[in-house]
Amino acid sequence: MSPRRPSGKASSGKAQELIQIRAQLRAAKERADDAEYLANLTAELGIVGDSRVIGEHVAGRLQQLTQADQICISFGTVLRGVQVVVLQGDGSLQFEVLRHQRFERAEGGVFWERIESGKPLFVDDYPCSLMALPFMVQAGLSAVAHLPFGRLVGEVGILTAFRFGVARPWTSRERTLLDATAGTLGHALQRSQNFLELDQAVGFLKALIEVTRLTAAPMSLYETARRAAESMAGPAQLDLAVLAQVEGEFVSHEVQFRSAAVSGKLVRLLEQGLPRSQSLVWRSLQQNEVLFIDRDHDSPLSTEVLVNEGVRALAFVPLTVGDPARGLALIIARVGNAMPWSENDRDLFLTVAHSVQLSHERQQSMQSLREDALTDPLTRLGNRRALEAALLLGLAEARKTNSGLSLISLDLDGLKAVNDHEGHDRGDALLTGFATSLRLAFRGEDALFRVGGDEFMVLVKHPAPAGTAVSGSLARVEAALERLRSSGFGQADVSAGIATFPDDRNEAKGLLRLSDQRMYLQKQEHQASLRA
Known part of the structure; x- marks a missing residue:
């Protein structure tokens, strides 16, 4: 008996099933x-x-x-x-x-x-x-x-x-x-x-730690700023760092570092400096604000020249507070196809600005305390402690350079009489007037001191041997006295004694003792002439 052939319907079903299996x-x-x-x-x-x-x-x-x-x-x-x-x-x-x-x-x-x-x-x-x-x-x-x-x-x-x-x-x-x-x-x-953000965060943290360490170190503001810029260069991917110093009406620039992407033309342009009226440094210092400029946020760069030299992003970081006419700022930049400033970049620059400013304020406070400790509060001349330090330093320098040094002891005659008859305010005016007269009579490199009630001293540097320097110094004392008398203290007088290195003495105590002795001799002569 021959096998049954599948019906057309069954055959079609199996073919469809096979198609489905193949599709699956x-x-x-x-x-x-x-x-x-x-x-x-x-x-x-x-x-x-x-x-x-x-x-x-x-x-x-x-x-x-x-x-x-x-x-x-x-x-x-x-x-x-x-x-x-x-x-x-x-x-x-x-x-x-x-x-x-x-x-x-x-x-x-x-x-x-x-x-x-x-x-x-x-x-x-x-x-x-x-x-x-x-x-x-x-x-x-x-x-x-x-x-x-x-x-x-x-x-x-x-x-x-x-x-x-x-x-x-x-x-x-x-x-x-x-x-x-x-x-x-x-x-x-x-x-x-x-991973990139983690690496950047670590880099920024290291930079901040380094800046904090720098601001605590005993170094100048300029050196602190220079090294802070170097610390930021890697983490912030800087191509250029420039220190900008305001000097009156002008802003001078000094390039601290540059990458290979920075053209020599750009460096030369920056080193020419700018009038402060044309500089964003001046604006940054006036506002005490970090200025961020980048092309990706439609912010115009300060000059078209910078754009032509490939500058993509700029930041102006004020490093000092107070008088902007003596301010210092940091200019940092990226060039070429570098990215615009990120939020992390901005936070880093703001933190650095704040840290350096605090360091500068602390240094100014310490300097003010040091100056107060070495300054006579009434006349703002150096005090006895300042004299002792300056005399030792001056002697060391004179020995090293084979130059001369004169120490002048001065006694302002008549202070007690003014205090007794005209009052202490008038006596203070006599002292400050004499200090002003000395400043005007002597050179800027000569050091002036008030070491007692009516006692003053002057430290004068000059070539060795002293020669005409002694007579010239005493002539300056006379000029100061004449200026004082013409300012309303016609009865004022001054006794002076001078000792020189190396002609008279070779050490500080000897110079102090001899100049005092000579001053007292002249004072006695003045008193004797008055009695006569």
Whole structure:
């Protein structure tokens, strides 16, 4: 008995079942292929550690699985343009230029909207779309997918798939795979960004610790500022640091360091200085405010010349408070394709400015205390402690340079009589008037001291041997006395004694003793002449 033939209906059912099985197997294989590809992508990103770079094999596999003609990964911003870092596959010759240069907003159409929105876009029939650009259509572009996947150092990463020739819509599987790829790249990008931010935070912390250490060290404001700039250079990726000193109506500049990106022309321009009315340093010091300027936020740079020399970002950091006409500021800059100032950069500069200013105020307070400890409060001349220190220092310098030194002891006659008959205010006026007369009579390098009630001393440097320097110094005393008398103290008189190094004595005590002795001899002569 021959076997029964399946009915047409049964045969058709089995064929349909076979088709379904084959479709399921094909779908399973596609899922397996996609999973294998994503696993390889994840593994490669973990090894490379840089989500901007994937190998040709992985990029080629994505191209194959999505049936794209070209796969592109690019990074950039709307303002600075975009740089392609991966371009896999064969496309139009017009697209090859993307491998070698940044392209600007005018060249990309809807691509820039994706950078700003961060949302993916799939275009199935590019020539017929409203966003089509003529040069793209001319290049044969038929379908495109743009998928932003995150930010690294301020730049947006975008995965792009191109199709050329006959238009064919993106399938659900292809869209899902491109979405998954963008998500995987995004996770790797975030990991890279986290590590980068951690490294930056450590660098900023080290810089702040170094600046704090510097501001506590016994060094000049200028040296503190110079070394603070050096400490910030690495973490803040500075290309240029300039110390700007206001000197009256002019701002002078001194370059502290420069990277290879800084042109010699820019350095020469800065070193010329500026009138303070044209300088943002002056504005920064007047407002006691850090000024941030960068091209990415539509802030005009101070001069077009700086823009032409590649300056991208500037900051003016005031380092002193108080009188801006004697202020010091730090100018720092980035040039070329560097990033604009980040919030971390700004926080670092603000903290450095505050720390250096506090250090400067502390130094000024300490200097004021030291000066008060060495200054007579009434006349603002040096006191006895200041005299002793200056005399020892002057002798050491004179021995080293084979020069001379004269010490003049002065006694202002008549102070007691003025106090007794005209009051102590008038006596104080006599003392301050004599101090002023001495300042006007002697040179700026001569040191003046009030060491007692009516006792003054002058330390005069001169060539050795003393020679005419002695008579010249005594003539200055006479000139000071005449000025004092003409100011309303007609009865005032002064007794003076002078001792010189090395002619008279070789050490401080001997000079002090001899000048006092000679002063008292003249005082006795004055008293004797008055009695006579």
